[in-house]
Amino acid sequence: MQDIGAGLRSWRLALHWAWMDTKLKYRRSVIGPLWITISVGATILGMGIVFSTLWGTTLGDFLPYICTGMITWGLITSLINEGAIVFINSENLLTQINLPATTCVLRMVFRQFIIFLHNILIFLLVVVVFGVTFSPATPLAALGLLFYLATGIWFGILFGMICARFRDVPQVLTNLVQLTFFITPIFWKPEMLGERVFITTYNPLFHFLEIVRQPLLGQYPSATNWGVVATVTVLGAIITWLFHRHFFKRLKYWL
Amino acid sequence: MAHIRLRNVNVDIPVYDARSRRLISKEVLLRRIGGAMKVDSDSRVVVSALHDITLDIEQGDRLGLVGHNGAGKTTLLRVLSGIYPPTDGTVELQGRVALMFNISLGMEMDATGYENIHMMGRLLGLSNNEITATIPDIEEFSELGDYLTLPVRTYSSGMLMRLAFGIATARPAEIVLIDEAMGAGDSAFQKKTQERLDRFLSKSSIFVLTTHSEQLMRQFCTRGVLMHNGKIEMGGDLDEVYAKYGELLV
Numbered sequence: 001m002q003d004i005g006a007g008l009r010s011w012r013l014a015l016h017w018a019w020m021d022t023k024l025k026y027r028r029s030v031i032g033p034l035w036i037t038i039s040v041g042a043t044i045l046g047m048g049i050v051f052s053t054l055w056g057t058t059l060g061d062f063l064p065y066i067c068t069g070m071i072t073w074g075l076i077t078s079l080i081n082e083g084a085i086v087f088i089n090s091e092n093l094l095t096q097i098n099l100p101a102t103t104c105v106l107r108m109v110f111r112q113f114i115i116f117l118h119n120i121l122i123f124l125l126v127v128v129v130f131g132v133t134f135s136p137a138t139p140l141a142a143l144g145l146l147f148y149l150a151t152g153i154w155f156g157i158l159f160g161m162i163c164a165r166f167r168d169v170p171q172v173l174t175n176l177v178q179l180t181f182f183i184t185p186i187f188w189k190p191e192m193l194g195e196r197v198f199i200t201t202y203n204p205l206f207h208f209l210e211i212v213r214q215p216l217l218g219q220y221p222s223a224t225n226w227g228v229v230a231t232v233t234v235l236g237a238i239i240t241w242l243f244h245r246h247f248f249k250r251l252k253y254w255l
Numbered sequence: 256m257a258h259i260r261l262r263n264v265n266v267d268i269p270v271y272d273a274r275s276r277r278l279i280s281k282e283v284l285l286r287r288i289g290g291a292m293k294v295d296s297d298s299r300v301v302v303s304a305l306h307d308i309t310l311d312i313e314q315g316d317r318l319g320l321v322g323h324n325g326a327g328k329t330t331l332l333r334v335l336s337g338i339y340p341p342t343d344g345t346v347e348l349q350g351r352v353a354l355m356f357n358i359s360l361g362m363e364m365d366a367t368g369y370e371n372i373h374m375m376g377r378l379l380g381l382s383n384n385e386i387t388a389t390i391p392d393i394e395e396f397s398e399l400g401d402y403l404t405l406p407v408r409t410y411s412s413g414m415l416m417r418l419a420f421g422i423a424t425a426r427p428a429e430i431v432l433i434d435e436a437m438g439a440g441d442s443a444f445q446k447k448t449q450e451r452l453d454r455f456l457s458k459s460s461i462f463v464l465t466t467h468s469e470q471l472m473r474q475f476c477t478r479g480v481l482m483h484n485g486k487i488e489m490g491g492d493l494d495e496v497y498a499k500y501g502e503l504l505v
Contacts, residue, residue: 024366096354
């Protein structure tokens with residue numbers, strides 16, 4: 001518990017570190033971190049054109065949907081994939097500097113949020129070009145992101161530890177995330193499933209996606225969306241707390 | 256009062272390599288260096304890196320850890336620093352610790368000297384104001400001048416070490432732990448560096464050093480602990496420790 005407390009208190013260090021990470025990665029490139037924006041933007045445009053044609057709808061109708069879906073999904077998956085390897089990647093720091101392990105998790109989570117903020121630019125562009133209606137629901141996206149922040153942190157601590165011990169788990173997670181991309185409504189809409197809509201109902205990542213995507217589109221997420229997300233967040237935090245209490249002592253020896 | 260007290264500390268490091276069981280040959284078990292290997296209740300291979308260590312380090316101690324490779328010196332240093340929680344036993348630590356194991360760890364090669372001072376300063380727990388206050392001192396010691404505005408990757412290894420060492424010794428600490436492999440190489444013991452190290456150490460109340468150099472040990476330490484196969488063989492006067500160490504080597 002001490003480690004989590006000390007780690008959370010070191011959020012300034014973690015934020016500074018995450019910002020340095022992002023800055024340094026693109027230091028020698030001319031347009032810098034905007035490359036993140038451009039590469040995601042190109043994917044969204046390409047997929048938008050293809051799938052709006054396939055589903056027989058207009059680009060103006062479909063692009064805001066796929067754009068918000070893709071950038072939100074990008075944040076979710078990077079929190080999962082990077083969370084899995086957060087301690088493995090920080091092995092040197094954790095075994096040679098007296099640094100709370102949780103600081104490394106915060107650094108990773110903040111880095112993903114910084115990337116997400118870069119991608120928000122694409123959404124703003126789409127808003128300007130295609131006109132997305134803002135509504136009183138829009139600010140709820142911030143609440144949704146708070147749930148991402150909390151879940152990103154406990155997930156990183158819990159799975160960071162599990163993956164440090166069992167080195168096959170990160171691979172399993174990466175593959176699962178890849179598979180989930182296709183069964184989560186990102187480039188298609190849930191109602192297209194007809195009577196098989198249960199595929200989305202039982203997918204927790206769908207509910208996480210909705211609590212940020214729907215507000216960005218000016219819509220209210222459903223009560224089910226909020227309920228599932230809140231339950232997963234609280235349960236996950238409790239499991240992490242129990243796991244941490246029993247196994248944290250061993251983390252350094254698993255690295 | 257700064258102190259570190261270890262009571263019956265054990266550190267067992269499990270080996271999770273899937274093929275590790277094959278390692279347990281008679282030859283390995285009978286080896287004279289390294290911690291003892293054993294197989295635990297889950298039939299996993301475990302290296303007993305430290306075994307039943309009880310050690311009191313009090314205010315004013317200048318302690319040297321002596322022992323051959325794999326004797327447990329570095330592991331002990333990591334336990335003293337609080338990085339490794341012991342498998343069994345207790346560690347009581349009072350005082351702010353400065354670790355000098357790998358002092359350039361955490362430096363970013365693409366960041367400038369100044370950016371690294373800020374980053375490393377924060378890692379060492381300094382506030383923004385404290386970092387700003389230490390900058391003139393680091394500038395003076397490192398003699399890097401305008402190079403501090405360039406990415407660290409343009410530095411020679413000697414320049415990099417001067418910067419890392421300048422940062423690591425910028426703020427005095429009550430407890431200083433130094434591993435000989437702190438990464439400073441020869442440069443650490445050049446005159447200017449040594450003066451700075453002396454000053455840094457004189458402000459500390461506890462100091463623990465591991466090195467294979469008997470000369471450095473005698474220069475900095477007043478008391479020695481001889482480590483052997485993860486255990487404390489003996490502790491006391493440096494002359495006695497080195498005499499015993501000589502016997503072990505034969």
